[in-house]
Amino acid sequence: MMGVKNASRQKKNNIVTIILFFFAALVIVGPLYLAIIIALKTPDQMSNILALPNSLNFDNFVKAWEMTDYPRKFGNTLFITVVNLVFTIFTNSAAAYAIERNRKKRKIFNALYYYFISAMFIPFNVLMLPLVKQADVFNLDNILGITFLYIVFGLPMNTFLYTGFIKSIPVALDEAAKIDGASPIQVFRYIIFPTLKPMTATVAILSSMWTWNDFLMPLVLLSDKKHQTLQLAQYVFQGQFNTQYNLAFASYLLVLLPVLIFYIICQKWIMSGVVAGSVKQ
Amino acid sequence: MKKEKVSKAFYLMTIPMAILFFIFHTYPFIKGVFYSFTDWKGYGDWNFVNLRNYLHIFKDKNVISSYLFTFKFALAATIGVNILSMILACALNAKIRCKNFLKAVYFLPYMLGVLIIGYIFKYIFSNIIPMVGSSLGIEALSNNLLGTDSAWIPVLIVTIWQGLAFNTLIYLAGLQTVDTSLYEAASLDGATGLKRFLKITFPLIAPFFTINMVLSGKNYLMAFDQMMAMTNGGPGTATTTISVLIYKKGFTGGQFAYQSANAVLLFLIIIFISVLQLKVLEKREERVGE
Numbered sequence: 001m002m003g004v005k006n007a008s009r010q011k012k013n014n015i016v017t018i019i020l021f022f023f024a025a026l027v028i029v030g031p032l033y034l035a036i037i038i039a040l041k042t043p044d045q046m047s048n049i050l051a052l053p054n055s056l057n058f059d060n061f062v063k064a065w066e067m068t069d070y071p072r073k074f075g076n077t078l079f080i081t082v083v084n085l086v087f088t089i090f091t092n093s094a095a096a097y098a099i100e101r102n103r104k105k106r107k108i109f110n111a112l113y114y115y116f117i118s119a120m121f122i123p124f125n126v127l128m129l130p131l132v133k134q135a136d137v138f139n140l141d142n143i144l145g146i147t148f149l150y151i152v153f154g155l156p157m158n159t160f161l162y163t164g165f166i167k168s169i170p171v172a173l174d175e176a177a178k179i180d181g182a183s184p185i186q187v188f189r190y191i192i193f194p195t196l197k198p199m200t201a202t203v204a205i206l207s208s209m210w211t212w213n214d215f216l217m218p219l220v221l222l223s224d225k226k227h228q229t230l231q232l233a234q235y236v237f238q239g240q241f242n243t244q245y246n247l248a249f250a251s252y253l254l255v256l257l258p259v260l261i262f263y264i265i266c267q268k269w270i271m272s273g274v275v276a277g278s279v280k281q
Numbered sequence: 282m283k284k285e286k287v288s289k290a291f292y293l294m295t296i297p298m299a300i301l302f303f304i305f306h307t308y309p310f311i312k313g314v315f316y317s318f319t320d321w322k323g324y325g326d327w328n329f330v331n332l333r334n335y336l337h338i339f340k341d342k343n344v345i346s347s348y349l350f351t352f353k354f355a356l357a358a359t360i361g362v363n364i365l366s367m368i369l370a371c372a373l374n375a376k377i378r379c380k381n382f383l384k385a386v387y388f389l390p391y392m393l394g395v396l397i398i399g400y401i402f403k404y405i406f407s408n409i410i411p412m413v414g415s416s417l418g419i420e421a422l423s424n425n426l427l428g429t430d431s432a433w434i435p436v437l438i439v440t441i442w443q444g445l446a447f448n449t450l451i452y453l454a455g456l457q458t459v460d461t462s463l464y465e466a467a468s469l470d471g472a473t474g475l476k477r478f479l480k481i482t483f484p485l486i487a488p489f490f491t492i493n494m495v496l497s498g499k500n501y502l503m504a505f506d507q508m509m510a511m512t513n514g515g516p517g518t519a520t521t522t523i524s525v526l527i528y529k530k531g532f533t534g535g536q537f538a539y540q541s542a543n544a545v546l547l548f549l550i551i552i553f554i555s556v557l558q559l560k561v562l563e564k565r566e567e568r569v570g571e
Contacts, residue, residue, distance in 0.1 A: 011376055012376050012377060012378055013375050013376050013377055014378070016372050016375045016377050017377040017378045017379065017383075019372070020372055020373065020377060020383050021379075021383070024383060024386045024387060027442070028386055028387060028389060028390065029386070031398075031401055031402065031405060032401075034401070034404075034405065034409070035401050038404075049408070049409055049412070050409075091298055092298075094294040094295075095294055095295045095298045095299075097294065098290075098291040098292075098294035098295045099295055101291070102287050102291050105284070105285050105287050106287050109291075109295065112295060112299055115299070116302070119302070119306060119307065121548075121551065121552050121555065122306070122310055122548060123499075123503050123547075123548070123551060125503050125505065125523075125524045125527060125528075125544065125547065126310065126313065126544045126545070126547060126548040127306065127309045127310045127313055127544070128527075128528075128531075128544075129313060129316075129323075129527070129531045129532070129537060129540060129541055129544060130309040130310070130312040130313040130316065130541070131305070131309040132532070133309075133312075133323075134305070134308070134309050134312070149305060152298075152301050152302050152305050152306060153305075153306060155298060155302050155306075183288070183290060184288045184290040184291055185290050188294075209391075209392065212394070213393070213394035213395070213396075215394065215395070215396045215505075215506050215509070216505055216506070216524075216528075219528075220528070220532065231394050231396050231397070234396060234397060234400065235396065235509065235510075238400075245404060245408075248400070249401070249404075252397045252400060252401060255394070255397055256393055256394075256397060259392050259393060259394075260392070262392075263389065263392045267385045267388075268381075268385075270388075270392075271384070271385070271388055271450060274391070274447070274450060275450060275451065275454045278447075278451055278492060278496070279451060279454050279455075279489065279492065
């Protein structure tokens with residue numbers, strides 16, 4: 001056994017490893033490294049951009065924090081992401097469950113299935129003009145409104161993901177619980193929903209990444225400063241950052257930081273979740 | 282035939298959501314289609330103009346040039362991302378050291394918002410590269426590309442930089458389904474390197490290729506964030522995609538109805554291209570499977 005293990009270890013391809021490390025450092029880490037050192041410098045240290053800063057100087061971060069009203073923008077974005085996540089997971093999985101289990105029994109569920117699936121082909125850009133008019137009428141141009149729209153707009157994709165998964169759960173499981181006297185809601189709550197965990201992880205990751213990084217929907221809906229998200233704030237403050245690159249980069253990093261921390265902690269989980277959502281085996 | 286009973290609870294789980302979806306997604310969409318046949322500016326009175334908006338699109342140089350740019354950009358980005366991510370996935374699937382660490386690093390860009398990445402790269406292309414270029418005496422690099430007719434190249438690079446992460450991950454998932462004993466058999470037959478990839482690996486990961494092609498094609502036809510961050514559609518209208526045009530003229534240019542027609546056209550094109558891609562690619566998959 002030892003011999004075999006050693007042999008396979010020796011076969012590791014060092015050249016490919018080195019090339020991959022080189023490109024990762026240059027192409028992926030390089031721009032982020034630049035962003036970090038620029039954010040830590042003062043304008044007079046910019047003559048040699050690539051050099052490390054003389055001292056650790058967090059003034060830019062403090063200034064960007066105050067200037068963009070970071071806590072509020074962070075709070076807004078976090079609110080949208082978390083509330084959307086919770087509601088999406090419960091409402092969309094329940095809808096997908098009801099659709100998948102009754103598609104063969106009642107035409108309406110089958111029709112709804114095709115309705116949602118075909119809606120996946122309508123990009124947001126196509127309906128944003130009339131949507132903004134309508135959002136005015138319904139008073140949706142605020143944090144609560146946009147959260148509500150995210151929950152509704154995620155439905156086609158999530159129905160698609162959840163129904164594919166629910167199909168693989170045997171109906172016998174539902175039947176057994178029903179014989180024991182469980183109502184459909186109890187069956188869903190105690191039997192189906194826990195079984196959906198892997199797909200719920202996928203839906204959770206995809207929805208959170210969507211709401212955290214989305215720029216277009218906040219751009220067209222949220223005009224009030226108090227309601228802006230982190231991404232939108234970077235766009236709005238471009239004019240004020242102007243050539244104060246150190247300040248601007250500190251501000252960008254403040255937006256990227258929560259995602260980077262989240263990624264470092266749950267990196268494996270995120271990657272497998274994204275694959276499961278895209279590749280239906 | 283006796284119909285099986287369907288509990289009311291199931292209706293409760295779907296109907297309210299479906300109604301909300303109709304009101305806030307389908308209804309605006311229908312309204313957009315409706316207004317595309319009018320001359321509404323976004324306010325005030327309107328009249329039906331039948332197909333005038335649509336006919337005008339085909340005579341409008343601005344719109345035509347932004348369609349051509351969007352197609353060029355989407356095609357270049359789709360091909361670029363898929364070739365590079367395929368190579369990257371093969372490299373990451375090889376017997377390398379620190380495999381999980383490297384995979385994690387290459388997937389990182391997926392997590393970062395395109396807008397902010399766009400801002401960071403805008404600085405690199407407008408300040409750092411010209412500086413490095415002029416100090417090395419390379420003429421081609423010493424100008425800010427974003428201010429020239431080649432502005433789309435930096436935008437394309439950012440798009441590929443971000444898109445690689447997702448596509449590579451999908452190809453890696455595909456490569457992991459390939460039985461390595463096939464490779465041993467192939468090397469006995471003398472198939473190695475590129476030949477082995479084309480004859481054995483690629484046909485086996487074809488379904489993953491289909492997923493990536495369709496998703497990237499659709500995404501890049503709607504490209505918006507990276508242009509807003511890096512060029513704002515310029516210089517002039519050189520990097521104005523359809524989405525940027527709809528946003529700019531539809532909301533502030535008083536062209537609500539006209540840009541609605543443009544949006545409907547974009548929708549039809551996306552459907553057409555997605556369906557076409559699926560048909561062609563699936564047919565090829567079947568042929569390979571025989």
